[in-house]
Amino acid sequence: MDGSSNLDSHVGSHSGVATDTSGLTHHFPEAARIEFIGQTALDEFNDDRFATERQTNLYYPMANRNEWQLASWLLNSDLSMSQIDEYLKLELIFETAARTTRVYDSWLLSDRAWRLQSELPPGRTLLGTILSSDKTNISIMVRNRCAHPLLISLANIKTKMLSKAGHYLLQLLALLPIPVFQKKSQDVWGILENQLFHQSLDIVLRPLKVAASIGHLMADPVGQVRRCHTPCATWIVDTPEASLISCVGGGGKTSPYTTAIYKDYGNSFRHPTQTGNSTLAMIDQLTARADPNNIRTFLQWARKGRMNGVINPCWRNWPSSDPGEFLLPEILHYWHKFFFDHDMQWCINVVGAEEIDFWYSLITKKQGFCSFPEGISQLRRCPCSVSS
Known part of the structure; x- marks a missing residue:
């Protein structure tokens, strides 16, 4: 047996398979035993709770192919998520079966x-x-x-x-x-x-x-x-x-x-x-x-x-x-300005200016909301932009 045969035999022994000089393959006994037959990714996809829906509608949860094409186009377009939301936004109708809550939208x-x-x-x-x-x-x-x-x-x-x-x-x-x-x-x-x-x-x-x-x-x-x-x-x-x-x-x-x-x-x-x-x-x-x-x-x-x-x-x-x-x-004076002139000043006096400024500085800035990294104790007026 030459050097190459020795190398093949060495590699085969580590893989559970041994090869002799005659070209016959010998499997290592009890190696890589199959415990049971599991599910593939395709099997799991076909066995989920919506599998019965896809038997009649291949594009479920879309209603049909046209809706699927629209969703695919929106996801692959250059539109931002806010523009997509504006395009897909539906008219909201707040109504309960018992109609116990009344919604006021206008005078x-x-x-x-x-x-x-x-x-x-x-x-x-x-x-x-x-x-x-x-x-x-x-x-x-x-x-x-x-x-x-x-x-x-x-x-x-x-x-x-x-x-x-x-x-x-x-x-x-x-x-x-x-x-x-x-x-x-x-x-x-x-x-x-x-x-x-x-x-x-x-x-x-x-x-x-x-x-x-x-x-x-x-x-x-x-x-x-x-x-x-x-x-x-x-x-x-x-x-x-x-x-x-x-x-x-x-x-x-x-x-x-x-x-x-x-x-x-x-x-x-x-x-x-x-x-x-x-x-x-x-x-x-x-x-x-x-x-x-x-x-x-x-x-x-x-x-x-x-x-x-x-x-x-x-x-x-x-x-x-x-x-x-x-x-x-009206909202500006009786809600926001009232809070600014009375409730907020009361909280500053109770907690202390340094303490309340410290806690306001820890609040994570959120899109669409005002942030006060320097605190609120030094504010002298409450403009509409802050009130909103």
Whole structure:
């Protein structure tokens, strides 16, 4: 046996197979014994729980070959996952068999909208009016200037469209006058400014009041003409402006939404709503006790009744428009800013600025959420971008 034969014999002995010089193969006894017959990958694929479905549909879980081709094209295309999600996104309908949970997607789904529609004659169209006003200091282009814009929109527009500022669905209706007084009797400035505010709105809102009362023929984008009614659905304002519109006074010590005063703010129950009828009844009582033309005397009685001195509120003759219904707390001031001004400051005082900043710095940054790697104790304001 030569060297090559010795090498073949050496290799064969390690593989369980020995080869002699005559070319015959000898198997090593009891080597590589088969324990049992298992399943291949194809067997496992054919034996899964969806095997019966593929007997009639080769492309399961796709419905057919067309759906499979679409899925294959999307996965092999250059589209991002967000673009694919947008393409495949279905309309979500939240509904249970028992229908125990009610979903609010717009103002038209509220009980008030349905009640107002039921009060209209058959065939009429309800157009909820959205107003927004806020006295604003202008400091970018001019100095020491102030503007009081009144904006208008429509509650019938879908909430998703209405909430996007880029769609410009809030249009300027009027610039309300801001008086400048020359005399130094500052005690009557406030009541005169309040009365001017409501008198101006009385003029601006007159067409809406007429349309809310008798209806107005309007055409939709496709030319269909309907008789529409325009009550006030909501008025977006901050707390000082809400007090001005609801005609309550007290310098912030009286709620514009309920009958509560500052001594009642800690109560565990909700006080009755400050309705338009109750406000008008209080105004009638004040005018019976003092002459509204005598500003100083009437102002004293108004302060006792926690009113701001307005005798003709702009909403008094607006059908189906009650400040107890259209003045609602808005998210920025009553949720986010309230948390920033009170709850967050309370937590900082309890835990300590260094401790709470340390824990905020440990939070992992997530896409779509604000992060505060330096903490929150040094924040001085809460802009909308942070609140969202």
